[in-house]
Amino acid sequence: MNLTSLSATKLRTLVKKKEIKAQEIILAYLKRIKEQEKDLSAFITVLGEKALASAKSIDRKRDKGKLAGIPVAVKDNILTKGIRTTCASKMLEKYVPPYSATVVNKLEEEDAVVIGKTNLDEFGMGSSTENSAFFPTRNPWDLRRVPGGSSGGSAAAVAAGEAAASLGSDTGGSVRQPAAFCGLVGLKPTYSRVSRYGLVAFASSLDQIGPLTRTVADNALLTQIIAGSDPQDSTVSSQPVPDYRKEMRRELPSPKAAYLKDKVLDGIDPEVKDNYYRTLSVLEETGAELREMDFPSWEYALACYYLIAPSEASSNLSRYDGVRYSFRHPRYSNLKEMYLNTRSEGFGREVKRRILLGTFALSSGYYDDYYLKAAQARKLICQEFEKAFKKVDFILTPTAPEPAFLFGEKEDPVAMYLSDIFTVTANLAGIPALTMPVGLSQKGLPIGIQIMASFFQESCIFKLAFLLEKKVKFDNNKLNLRKRRSHV
Amino acid sequence: MYEPVIGLEIHAQLLTKTKLFCGCSAAYGNPPNSLTCPMCLGLPGALPVLNHEAVVMAVKLALAVKAKIHLCSVFSRKNYFYPDLPKGYQVTQYQHPIASEGRLRIGYNGSIKAIGIERINLEEDAGKSIHDHRPESPEKTYLDFNRSGVPLLEIVSKPEINSPSEAVEFLQLFRTVLQYLEICSGNMEEGTFRCDANLSVRKKWAQEMGVKAEIKNINSFRFLQKALEYEACRQMELIKAGKPIKQETRFWDERQNQTLPMRSKEEAHDYRYFPEPDLPPLVIPEKLIKRIKATLPELPQEKIERFKQKYKLPPYDAKILSASRDLADYFEQTAVESNNPKQSSNWIMRDVLQYLKEENMDISQFPLPPKYLAELILLVENKKISLRIAKEKVFPRMTGTRKRAGRIVKEEGLSQISDVSQIEKLARKTIKRNPRLVQQYKGGKVQVLSFLVGQVMKETKGTANPQLVNKILKEALNSLSDSSSSKRKKLNKLKQTKHTRQTK
Numbered sequence: 001m002n003l004t005s006l007s008a009t010k011l012r013t014l015v016k017k018k019e020i021k022a023q024e025i026i027l028a029y030l031k032r033i034k035e036q037e038k039d040l041s042a043f044i045t046v047l048g049e050k051a052l053a054s055a056k057s058i059d060r061k062r063d064k065g066k067l068a069g070i071p072v073a074v075k076d077n078i079l080t081k082g083i084r085t086t087c088a089s090k091m092l093e094k095y096v097p098p099y100s101a102t103v104v105n106k107l108e109e110e111d112a113v114v115i116g117k118t119n120l121d122e123f124g125m126g127s128s129t130e131n132s133a134f135f136p137t138r139n140p141w142d143l144r145r146v147p148g149g150s151s152g153g154s155a156a157a158v159a160a161g162e163a164a165a166s167l168g169s170d171t172g173g174s175v176r177q178p179a180a181f182c183g184l185v186g187l188k189p190t191y192s193r194v195s196r197y198g199l200v201a202f203a204s205s206l207d208q209i210g211p212l213t214r215t216v217a218d219n220a221l222l223t224q225i226i227a228g229s230d231p232q233d234s235t236v237s238s239q240p241v242p243d244y245r246k247e248m249r250r251e252l253p254s255p256k257a258a259y260l261k262d263k264v265l266d267g268i269d270p271e272v273k274d275n276y277y278r279t280l281s282v283l284e285e286t287g288a289e290l291r292e293m294d295f296p297s298w299e300y301a302l303a304c305y306y307l308i309a310p311s312e313a314s315s316n317l318s319r320y321d322g323v324r325y326s327f328r329h330p331r332y333s334n335l336k337e338m339y340l341n342t343r344s345e346g347f348g349r350e351v352k353r354r355i356l357l358g359t360f361a362l363s364s365g366y367y368d369d370y371y372l373k374a375a376q377a378r379k380l381i382c383q384e385f386e387k388a389f390k391k392v393d394f395i396l397t398p399t400a401p402e403p404a405f406l407f408g409e410k411e412d413p414v415a416m417y418l419s420d421i422f423t424v425t426a427n428l429a430g431i432p433a434l435t436m437p438v439g440l441s442q443k444g445l446p447i448g449i450q451i452m453a454s455f456f457q458e459s460c461i462f463k464l465a466f467l468l469e470k471k472v473k474f475d476n477n478k479l480n481l482r483k484r485r486s487h488v
Numbered sequence: 489m490y491e492p493v494i495g496l497e498i499h500a501q502l503l504t505k506t507k508l509f510c511g512c513s514a515a516y517g518n519p520p521n522s523l524t525c526p527m528c529l530g531l532p533g534a535l536p537v538l539n540h541e542a543v544v545m546a547v548k549l550a551l552a553v554k555a556k557i558h559l560c561s562v563f564s565r566k567n568y569f570y571p572d573l574p575k576g577y578q579v580t581q582y583q584h585p586i587a588s589e590g591r592l593r594i595g596y597n598g599s600i601k602a603i604g605i606e607r608i609n610l611e612e613d614a615g616k617s618i619h620d621h622r623p624e625s626p627e628k629t630y631l632d633f634n635r636s637g638v639p640l641l642e643i644v645s646k647p648e649i650n651s652p653s654e655a656v657e658f659l660q661l662f663r664t665v666l667q668y669l670e671i672c673s674g675n676m677e678e679g680t681f682r683c684d685a686n687l688s689v690r691k692k693w694a695q696e697m698g699v700k701a702e703i704k705n706i707n708s709f710r711f712l713q714k715a716l717e718y719e720a721c722r723q724m725e726l727i728k729a730g731k732p733i734k735q736e737t738r739f740w741d742e743r744q745n746q747t748l749p750m751r752s753k754e755e756a757h758d759y760r761y762f763p764e765p766d767l768p769p770l771v772i773p774e775k776l777i778k779r780i781k782a783t784l785p786e787l788p789q790e791k792i793e794r795f796k797q798k799y800k801l802p803p804y805d806a807k808i809l810s811a812s813r814d815l816a817d818y819f820e821q822t823a824v825e826s827n828n829p830k831q832s833s834n835w836i837m838r839d840v841l842q843y844l845k846e847e848n849m850d851i852s853q854f855p856l857p858p859k860y861l862a863e864l865i866l867l868v869e870n871k872k873i874s875l876r877i878a879k880e881k882v883f884p885r886m887t888g889t890r891k892r893a894g895r896i897v898k899e900e901g902l903s904q905i906s907d908v909s910q911i912e913k914l915a916r917k918t919i920k921r922n923p924r925l926v927q928q929y930k931g932g933k934v935q936v937l938s939f940l941v942g943q944v945m946k947e948t949k950g951t952a953n954p955q956l957v958n959k960i961l962k963e964a965l966n967s968l969s970d971s972s973s974s975k976r977k978k979l980n981k982l983k984q985t986k987h988t989r990q991t992k
Contacts, residue, residue: 078533079532079533085532087532092532095532097526097531097532097533098526098531099526099533101533196535197533197534197535198533198534199533200532200533201532201533201766203765204765204766205765231537232535232537233535233537234535234536234537234538234766234767234768235535235765235766235767235768311762312762312765314567314760315565315567315576315577315760315762317576318567318569318575318576318577319530319532319574319575319576321569321571321576323571323574323631324529324530324574324631325531335571339569359760362567362760362761362762363758363760364758364760367760367762371762
C-alpha cells in the first residue's frame with residue numbers, strides 16, 4: 001500500500017480502524033519528502049521529529065479526531081506556535097510566533113499532523129512562487145515549470161505526495177491557481193467563513209484560508225474543520241457549518257450554471273478553452289441547465305483588485321519596520337535610515353512594488369481617483385454576482401488562462417497579474433470558489449475549472465464538484481516525479 | 489480689534505478594564521511591556537476585537553454632550569511610521585465617527601455659552617517612547633507598549649472659543665463631565681487626559697477665519713492658558729507687523745514660556761486613511777442607547793443649577809461644590825444632616841478642602857463622614873461651642889481621631905461659656921490684673937480691649953463666647969470711674985441690670 005498516494009479521507013479511515021498507525025503514515029510521508037525535496041523545494045520548514053511525536057501521541061489516544069494522522073502541510077504565512085513562520089520573506093526569516101493560527105489549532109484539535117511549512121510568494125504576493133525570498137518551488141508535473149502561486153509550496157507538496165492535504169491562503173486566486181497548476185482541488189471559502197486569526201495579512205478584506213487536496217471529499221473534510229466562528233476574528237461569520245461531506249453526497253436536482261461568452265475567453269490557452277467546453281458538456285449530460293452569461297464589470301476586476309489589495313497590503317506590511325521582531329538592517333544612523341534600509345532590504349521587489357502602488361493609491365489627492373474608484377467598482381462586481389445568482393446556482397470559468405508556465409516566463413509583472421483574471425472576482429465579491437482538475441494538456445499539465453456559487457453555498461459547490469469528479473475521473477497518480485525529472 | 493478663535497482637540501483615556509481591541513488590562517503604572525499580547529504589540533496575524541465597554545462609554549459621553557449618535561460608524565486606519573505605533577497604523581474613526589454635533593455649555597454665572605463639539609471618535613492609544621538622553625549613554629529609546637491599544641475618545645470642539653480663559657473653562661468642565669460619567673480619570677500629568685489647541689486670530693466680528701496654528705504638548709490647564717495667551721499675542725503682532733502667519737504645528741515649551749514651531753519633518757503627514765478591513769462597521773442598537781441613557785448621572789451643569797435653586801447657594805459655591813460627584817454628594821449629605829446648606833458649604837469650601845489640599849487627599853479619602861461634619865455645624869449653630877473652637881480645636885481633633893464632635897467637646901471641656909456671671913467674674917479679674925492697660929484704654933487707646941479679650945479667652949482656653957466677652961469687658965471698662973469704689977458700684981449695677989434682663 002502506497003500511503004503517500006491515498007486520499008486524506010482514506011488515511012484517516014485506516015487510522016480510525018487501527019489498520020495503520022499514524023506514525024507509519026508520517027514516516028512514509030517524511031521519507032517521500034526526503035526523496036523529493038531536492039527537486040521540488042515545496043517546504044521552507046519540515047517538521048520531522050515534531051510530526052512524529054504528534055503521531056505517536058495520536059496513536060496512543062483512544063478517541064481520535066476527525067483528521068487523525070493526516071499529514072497536513074501549512075503555508076508559511078499561517079502561524080504555527082514555536083515554529084518559524086517566514087512568509088517566505090527575509091523580513092521574517094527568523095520569526096517564531098508565540099501563538100498558532102485558529103485554523104492550525106482546529107486541525108490539531110482533530111489530530112491532524114502539521115508536517116511542514118510550505119513555500120510561497122513573499123507575503124502571498126505572486127502567482128508562481130518565484131517571489132519567495134528563499135527559493136522557487138517546482139511543479140511536480142514538470143519541474144521546469146512553476147507550481148503557481150502564491151500557495152505554490154502547498155500545491156506542490158500535496159501533488160507530489162509530500163502531504164495528504166495542505167492549507168493555503170487565497171487573496172486573488174492564491175489557492176485556486178496553484179491547485180489548478182498542480183492538478184488539485186482547491187477552495188477559497190466565502191469571505192468570513194474561515195477565521196483569519198493567525199494568517200499573516202496581505203489584503204485583509206480579500207484574504208481567506210482554504211484547503212488544497214487530491215479529492216473533493218478531502219476538501220469538504222478539511223473545510224468543515226477549519227470553518228466556523230472564532231471569537232478572535234470579528235469578521236468571521238457565526239453561521240453554523242454544515243456537514244459538507246454529507247451534503248456533498250446529496251442529490252443536486254437540475255443545477256443551473258452560467259458559462260462565459262466565447263469572446264471573454266479570447267486570448268486564453270486553446271487547451272484550457274477546450275477543457276472548459278468539454279467539462280461544460282459533461283455537466284450538460286448530467287442534466288445541468290447551462291446558460292451563457294455576460295459579466296461586463298469583470299473588465300474592471302483585475303484593475304480593481306490591483307488597487308485594493310496593494311492598498312491594504314501597504315498598511316498591513318507597515319508593521320515590519322525593524323523595531324520589534326522583524327529583520328533590522330545592521331547599518332543606520334537615525335530612525336528614518338533604519339526604516340529605509342530595513343524595508344528596502346527586507347522586502348523583495350514585488351512586495352515593494354505593491355507597497356508603493358498601495359501607498360500611492362491611498363495618498364491624499366489620489367485616494368478618490370484610485371482607492372475609492374476601486375471600492376466603487378468592487379460594489380458593482382458584487383451587485384452583478386448578486387443578480388447572476390438570482391438566475392443560476394453556479395458560475396463556471398476556467399481557473400487560470402493557461403496551464404503551468406515556465407520559470408522566468410513572466411518577467412513583466414502585468415503579464416503575471418493576468419494569471420489572476422478569473423480568480424480575483426470571487427475575492428472581490430467574497431463568494432466561495434473552487435477549482436478542480438478536469439484534464440491534462442498535451443504536455444501533460446493539469447487544467448482546472450472554477451466553480452463559483454453564492455455566499456455560504458460551499459455545500460452546493462462540493463455537490464457539483466463531487467458529481468463532476470466522478471464523471472471526469474482525473475487521475476492524480478499519473479504524476480510520476482521520477483519520470484518528470486528527466487525534463488530538467 | 490482682534491480676537492482669538494480657538495478649537496480644542498481632547499484625548500481622554502477611557503477607564504475600561506481592558507484595551508480597545510484585545511483582552512490586555514488597560515491599567516496604568518505597571519512594569520513596562522507587562523500588559524501586552526500579539527494584538528497590542530502588532531505581531532503578525534493578530535486581529536482586533538472591539539471592546540464593548542468602550543462603546544458604552546463613548547455613548548455615555550455622546551449623550552452627556554447631546555451629540556448625535558451614529559447608529560453605524562466605521563473604523564479607519566491612520567497610517568504613519570513611529571516606533572511606538574506597533575502596527576504602523578492607528579485604528580481610529582475618520583469619515584464616520586461614533587457621534588457628532590454635540591455641545592457643552594460653559595459659564596455658571598449669568599452668561600452661558602454653548603461650545604459646539606464637532607465629533608467624538610473612538611480610537612486606540614499608541615505605546616510610549618522613553619528617550620534616554622543621559623550623556624553617559626549613547627542616545628537610546630525604550631518602548632513601553634502597556635499603553636498601546638488603550639481606548640481613547642478623541643473629542644474635537646468647534647472653533648467657537650474666544651479667549652484662553654474660556655478654553656480653560658471649557659476644558660475643565662469637559663474633564664468634570666468625563667469624571668461625572670466615570671469614564672476617564674482626567675489626570676493631565678499621567679496623560680490620561682490630553683489636549684491640543686488650534687488658534688487663529690481675526691478681526692472681531694469678522695466672518696473669515698485666520699490662518700491657524702496647532703499647539704501640542706499642553707499638559708496642564710495653566711499651560712493651556714499661557715500657551716494660548718502667548719500664541720494669540722504672537723499672531724496679533726505678526727498681523728500688526730504686516731507679516732503672514734504660517735499654518736503650522738507648534739509646541740508649548742514650558743521652560744522658555746513660549747510656543748515654538750515643530751520641525752517640519754514631524755508635521756508633514758499624509759495619513760492615508762482608509763476603512764479598517766479587520767473590523768465590521770460598528771452598529772449601535774437604539775435599545776442600547778436607551779438603556780445607557782437611563783443610567784446617566786446628573787451632570788455638573790444640572791447640579792450647579794439645582795444647588796443654586798434648592799440650597800440657595802451662590803453660583804460660585806455651587807460650582808466649586810460640583811467639581812466632583814463625590815464632593816457634591818458630600819456637601820449634599822452634610823447639608824441635609826445639618827439642615828444648614830450655607831454653613832455646610834462654608835465648612836466644606838474652606839476647612840474641608842483646605843484639609844484635603846494639605847493632606848493631598850481626595851474627598852473620598854476624607855476621614856469624616858458627612859454626618860460628623862453636620863454634627864459639628866449643629867454644635868456651633870446651637871452655640872454649644874464657638875465657631876473658633878470648632879475650627880481650631882474640634883475640627884482638627886476630629887480629622888485626627890475620627891471621633892465625633894460631641895465627644896471631643898466633652899473630653900476636652902470645650903463647651904462654650906455663655907454664662908454671663910462667669911464671664912463677668914473673669915472680666916473683673918482681668919481688669920484688676922492689668923491696671924496699666926485699663927489706664928491706657930481710659931486714655932483713649934481702645935485697641936487694648938482686644939488684648940484684654942484675648943486674656944479672658946486664654947483663661948477659658950478659648951471656650952468663652954467671644955462676642956459676649958467683648959461686650960462685657962467693654963461695658964465694664966466704660967463704666968469704670970476713676971475711683972475704684974464707684975467702679976465696683978457700677979459693676980454691681982451692671983450685674984443687676986443683666987440679671988433683670990435675663991429674668992425677663
